[in-house]
Each structure stands twice: as structure tokens, then as C-alpha cells.
Amino acid sequence: MQVSDPTFIEQLKAGSEEAYSVLIDQFKNQVLNTCYRFVQHADDAEELAQDVFVEVYRSIDRFRAESQLSTWIYRIAVNKSLDHVRKMKRKKRFAIVKRLFVEDEPAWEPSSDMPAPDEEIEQNERRRILQKAVNELPESQRIAMTLSQYQGLSHKEVAVTMGTTVSAVESLLHRGKQNLRKKLENVYKDRF
Amino acid sequence: MGEDGKIDNEVEKTLACFHDDAPLEAGPYFTGQTLAKIRKAAKDEKGAAKKAEFLPSLRPAFVVLIVLLNLATGYFMYLRPKTTSSERDTYLSELSEDYSLSNVSQFGSMTE
Numbered sequence: 001m002q003v004s005d006p007t008f009i010e011q012l013k014a015g016s017e018e019a020y021s022v023l024i025d026q027f028k029n030q031v032l033n034t035c036y037r038f039v040q041h042a043d044d045a046e047e048l049a050q051d052v053f054v055e056v057y058r059s060i061d062r063f064r065a066e067s068q069l070s071t072w073i074y075r076i077a078v079n080k081s082l083d084h085v086r087k088m089k090r091k092k093r094f095a096i097v098k099r100l101f102v103e104d105e106p107a108w109e110p111s112s113d114m115p116a117p118d119e120e121i122e123q124n125e126r127r128r129i130l131q132k133a134v135n136e137l138p139e140s141q142r143i144a145m146t147l148s149q150y151q152g153l154s155h156k157e158v159a160v161t162m163g164t165t166v167s168a169v170e171s172l173l174h175r176g177k178q179n180l181r182k183k184l185e186n187v188y189k190d191r192f
Numbered sequence: 193m194g195e196d197g198k199i200d201n202e203v204e205k206t207l208a209c210f211h212d213d214a215p216l217e218a219g220p221y222f223t224g225q226t227l228a229k230i231r232k233a234a235k236d237e238k239g240a241a242k243k244a245e246f247l248p249s250l251r252p253a254f255v256v257l258i259v260l261l262n263l264a265t266g267y268f269m270y271l272r273p274k275t276t277s278s279e280r281d282t283y284l285s286e287l288s289e290d291y292s293l294s295n296v297s298q299f300g301s302m303t304e
Contacts, residue, residue: 015234017227024226028218036216046219050226057230058237126206127213149210184203192195192202
């Protein structure tokens, strides 16, 4: 069985476990990485990616073959990730308020058992700066940049995923890149 | 290289990170766990569907019950034949005899 089979969608709609197994194997890494780009936490991303496939199961009856199955799944992944990010932000705000009343807990620090070489440290720092800058972009620019730059989707695929036009996506990407460049310049101006 | 050149260079290197980041790989149990979640969702959906089918079938019975209650209330309030005064006197005298009361009939007549 293959995703490209004309009867594949029908089998998904019929609830065939084999079809879902094929679908998951085909898309799990793309969905996982899309979720990860938004939530920035590998375990959360994996949990979310699984929920994306459950959502596919729940709403497959509403899928019309007007768009590709992959872009439809991307759309679910983006929506679920954004919901998760919003929920996390609310939790964070609540935690800040809570910290005012409760004694300080020791902050979590990443383990540093294996010191990375200088070049790798620099590269990791650049990745962190880039991700932070992307996260600070307006939501639509952030979605477009993430899908296009990190996931390598074409402008058309991004447009279908976001439910907009190709020219709107091009405009979002153009403004996104400009904003990103400005943000990065400001970061490095402070450093040099 | 001037400061601006350094900044531009660093910005370019940072933007290049879009493409050099190693993608995540799903864990070995990902498919199995996801299928288990889908199975659970299917089971929950069936349960919910059964409930949704069962509850509407109770609706007519509930309506009939409410109508019957209303009819019974109406009957007892307005249609049920009222106790006549002779019947009431009979009850009172029987009561007074049973409980050896002397002025029940008087009390009964006072209430009328």
C-alpha cells in the first residue's frame, strides 16, 4: 500500500490500521520536525506529532482532495503546534506569578558532560540566536519562514498550508527575511 | 574587516543555519504509540456515538412522562370529585369514635 494509491484516502476514511501505519511511517519525520520548529522541545514535539496523526484520523472525513494530503497534514501540525505554544505561554505567565509567592526552585540547566569544540559551540549559539529571532517574528511570517526555510516547502505548498495565495506567501517571506536580518544585526551590534 | 563587515558576515552565517540544522528522527516506538492512540480515539468515538444514539431514543419517553405528570396534577387539582360535606361528616364521626373524641364534629363544623 502506498500514499499515492488512488484508494489510499478511502482506506484512511474506512479506518484501516495498515493505511494509518503507512501514513505515519511516510510523514512522521516531517510532522515531527514541523512541530519541533515551533515548540522547540523534542519530547513535546514527538507528543504533538502523535496527536497530529490522531487528529488526521478524527477529521479525515472532512478532507477533500482539493489539496494534497501532505499539505493538509502540515496545516494540522502547524495549528496544533501554535495551540501548544500559546498554552505554554499561558503556563509561563502563570509560573511567573506563582514564583512571586513560592520559594525559588533551582533553575534547570542543560547538562554539559561532553564539552563541544569551539566551532560547534559557535554554531549552536548561531542556531539558538536564529531560532529566537524567528520566534519573535509576527505569527504569519514565522509560519511562512518555518515551513519554507526549515521544512523546505515550496511557496505553493506553504500557501496551501496557510490557506493563502502564493503572492501573499512571497510577501510574508520577503518581510520575514528583512525583519530577521534586522533582528540579527541588532543582536550582533550589541556583541561587537 | 570593519565592524559592519563582521556583523554582515555573522548574520549570513546565522541565516545559513536554516539549512544546516540536523532534522529530528522519530523514535523507534513512534508508529506503535501513535497507532495505539488512534485505536483509543476510535474506541472513544464508538462509545460517544453509542451514547449519542441512545440518549435521543429516551427523549420521547421523557416527554411522555412529563405530559403524564402534568395530566395527573391537573386531575388531582381540578377534576377529582371533591369530598361532599356529608362524606366529611361521616369521616369525622368515624374518627371521633375511633379516638374517643367528643368535640371533633364541632371542630369540623367550625372549619366550614
